[in-house]
Amino acid sequence: xxxxxxxxxxxxxxxxxxxxxxxxxxxxxxxxxxxxxxxxxxxxxxxxxxxxxxxxxxxxxxxxxxxxxxxxxxxxxxxxxxxxxxxxxxxxxxxxxxxxxxxxxxxxxxxxxxxxxxxxxxxxxxxxxxxxxxxxxxxxxxxxxxxxxxxxxxxxxxxxxxxxxxxxxxxxxxxxxxxxxxxxxxxxxxxxxxxxxxxxxxxxxxxxxxxxxxxxxxxxxxxxxxxxxxxxxxxxxxxxxxxxxxxxxxxxxxxxxxxxxxxxxxxxxxxxxxxxxxxxxxxxxxxxxxxxxxxxxxxxxxxxxxxxxxxxxxxxxxxxxxxxxxxxxxxxxxxxxxxxxxxxxxxxxxxxxxxxxxxxxxxxxxxxxxxxxxxxxxxxxxxxxxxxxxxxxxxxxxxxxxxxxxxxxxxxxxxxxxxx
Numbered sequence: 001x002x003x004x005x006x007x008x009x010x011x012x013x014x015x016x017x018x019x020x021x022x023x024x025x026x027x028x029x030x031x032x033x034x035x036x037x038x039x040x041x042x043x044x045x046x047x048x049x050x051x052x053x054x055x056x057x058x059x060x061x062x063x064x065x066x067x068x069x070x071x072x073x074x075x076x077x078x079x080x081x082x083x084x085x086x087x088x089x090x091x092x093x094x095x096x097x098x099x100x101x102x103x104x105x106x107x108x109x110x111x112x113x114x115x116x117x118x119x120x121x122x123x124x125x126x127x128x129x130x131x132x133x134x135x136x137x138x139x140x141x142x143x144x145x146x147x148x149x150x151x152x153x154x155x156x157x158x159x160x161x162x163x164x165x166x167x168x169x170x171x172x173x174x175x176x177x178x179x180x181x182x183x184x185x186x187x188x189x190x191x192x193x194x195x196x197x198x199x200x201x202x203x204x205x206x207x208x209x210x211x212x213x214x215x216x217x218x219x220x221x222x223x224x225x226x227x228x229x230x231x232x233x234x235x236x237x238x239x240x241x242x243x244x245x246x247x248x249x250x251x252x253x254x255x256x257x258x259x260x261x262x263x264x265x266x267x268x269x270x271x272x273x274x275x276x277x278x279x280x281x282x283x284x285x286x287x288x289x290x291x292x293x294x295x296x297x298x299x300x301x302x303x304x305x306x307x308x309x310x311x312x313x314x315x316x317x318x319x320x321x322x323x324x325x326x327x328x329x330x331x332x333x334x335x336x337x338x339x340x341x342x343x344x345x346x347x348x349x350x351x352x353x354x355x356x357x358x359x360x361x362x363x364x365x366x367x368x369x370x371x372x373x374x375x376x377x378x379x380x381x382x383x384x385x386x387x388x389x390x391x392x393x394x395x396x397x398x399x400x401x402x403x404x405x406x407x408x409x410x411x412x413x414x415x416x417x418x419x420x
Contacts, residue, residue, distance in 0.1 A: 019123040022101030027059070027131050030094040034058040037089065037249030040242045050141045057139035057167060058250075062090035063181040065136060065174030069167050084361040088253035091181075091357075092224065098124075098182070099189035103196050114199040121186050125179060132178045133171065142166030192217050194329075207331055212346035215326035219350065220257065222318055227256035257354045263315030264398055266351070266391035267297045270360075270384035283308070288384070296384075319347065319398055323406025336407040343403025344396045351395040355386040 035055045038044070044051050057067050069083065102124060190196045191213040198206060228248065235244040247255070258268070272288040283304045288294050301308040323343045330339065363381040 016123055016127075018101075018105050019120075019127050022098055022104075022124055023127040023131055025101050026094045026098035026128075027135075029097040030059045030062060030090050031055060033093045033249055034062070034087065034090045037087070037246050040249060041246035042242075048141070053139055053141045056135045057141075057169065058087055058090060059094075060132065060135050060139050060169050060174050060178070061085070062087050062094065063132070063174075064177030065132075066170040066177070067139070067167050068170055083363075084359070085251075086254075086357050087250040088257075088357065089248065089250050092253050095185045098128075099185055099192075102186055103189055103193055106197055107195060114201070117190075117197075117199065121183075124186070125182055128182050129175055129179060132175060136169040136171045136174045140166070140168040188213060188217070207334075208342060211326045211329040212342050214329060215322040215343075216346050216350045218325055219260075219318055219322035220253070222321070223256040223260050224253050226314070226318075227252050227259070254358055254360075258358055259311055260315055260318070261351060261354055261358075261386065261391055262296075262298045262301070263311035263313075264319070264351070264391075265297065265312075265394045267295050267387045268384055269293050269295055269387065271381065273381045288382075315398075320402045320406060322347075323399075323402040324409050325406075326403070327407045327410035330410075334407075336404055339407035340400045340403035343406065344399030347399035347402075348392050348395040351391050352388070355388045355391055359386065360384045 035051075038051070038054060038058060043054055046054060061067055064086070067083065102121075105120070190198065191210055194210060194214070231244055231248045231252065235241040235248075238244075262268070270288045271290065271293050272285060283301055284296065286304065287296055287300060294300075298308055298311050323339070326343060326346070327334075327339050361383040
């Protein structure tokens with residue numbers, strides 16, 4: 001009598017239909033999130049039916065795509081504009097939906113070959129690139145900049161100025177970073193999910209990598225959930241709900257993960273000039289609105305409002321909880337110093353990711369016959385960038401301490417590999 005095959009061997013491999021579902025679900029979720037956020041921000045009133053193109057550009061930038069700006073104001077004038085920001089709310093929604101759809105056909109398998117996983121990921125990647133290409137080609141528009149009233153308007157009438165600014169996407173760059181983003185999402189999905197199959201050669205790494213990946217993803221999501229609760233309370237109690245929901249739907253992780261690094265002691269440099277402003281919180285906008293570049297940390301913010309010290313308390317609780325979860329999901333035989341080192345490495349990589357995606361840069365201006373600042377809110381600059389090396393050093397220190405403490409707290413829990 002022949003041996004009965006393992007259950008996972010009899011299951012069909014995921015095909016193109018499910019790949020279409022995965023990619024389409026991700027793009028729709030990202031598009032709806034971006035559209036709602038932009039609608040709350042007032043972008044639905046843009047002229048010439050530009051709203052769908054702005055939504056497409058937002059989705060493209062959410063996966064690392066590049067949007068290029070160009071300006072024209074006639075022979076005697078020049079307009080300039082630039083924007084570098086990732087709407088991480090859209091990014092996070094897309095990552096969660098695509099990761100869940102990618103793992104769904106694999107849920108009944110214990111082991112999968114590298115070729116099978118590569119073929120499944122390749123189908124998703126091909127369809128993803130096609131969808132992203134369509135969005136990148138459709139994300140282009142030109143807007144006219146109103147000159148307002150008074151002297152600025154008179155200068156415009158005198159010289160016949162009609163300043164315009166437009167945006168297009170750098171298609172090759174957008175496709176490259178979009179594919180890189182998808183690869184990161186799929187790899188992280190395999191690492192985080194305990195039930196996801198891995199090739200046999202990689203099974204020996206799952207005991208060290210999977211608990212760390214799960215704990216760091218849980219940490220990031222916990223920060224977002226906490227920020228969402230605070231945002232909803234602000235929307236209900238302080239007015240301006242539309243602006244608050246715009247921030248939640250477009251940039252909630254930007255603020256939540258920035259707050260996490262500030263609570264861990266990191267420093268960010270920034271400056272705000274002109275009509276630009278950070279949507280939330282208002283204290284940060286006040287600190288950065290100066291003539292020189294300002295260094296922002298939790299101590300500087302606490303000088304304006306002592307409640308900012310609660311960021312330190314929140315960071316301690318959240319990072320320690322993540323270290324405990326990581327230790328509780330690790331085998332019993334892992335030693336305390338190993339927990340500490342693994343937590344330090346995982347937390348440093350997490351903070352590095354926040355530093356890479358959390359920066360903001362925006363600028364625009366109008367100059368006439370060499371005069372660069374005409375007033376009337378026709379020029380401005382905003383940027384916020386981290387001090388990466390100091391942030392990584394603090395993350396390593398936090399990881400060593402909380403990893404050791406988390407390992408101690410997890411000693412009383414039942415874990416894999418424990419002796420009866």
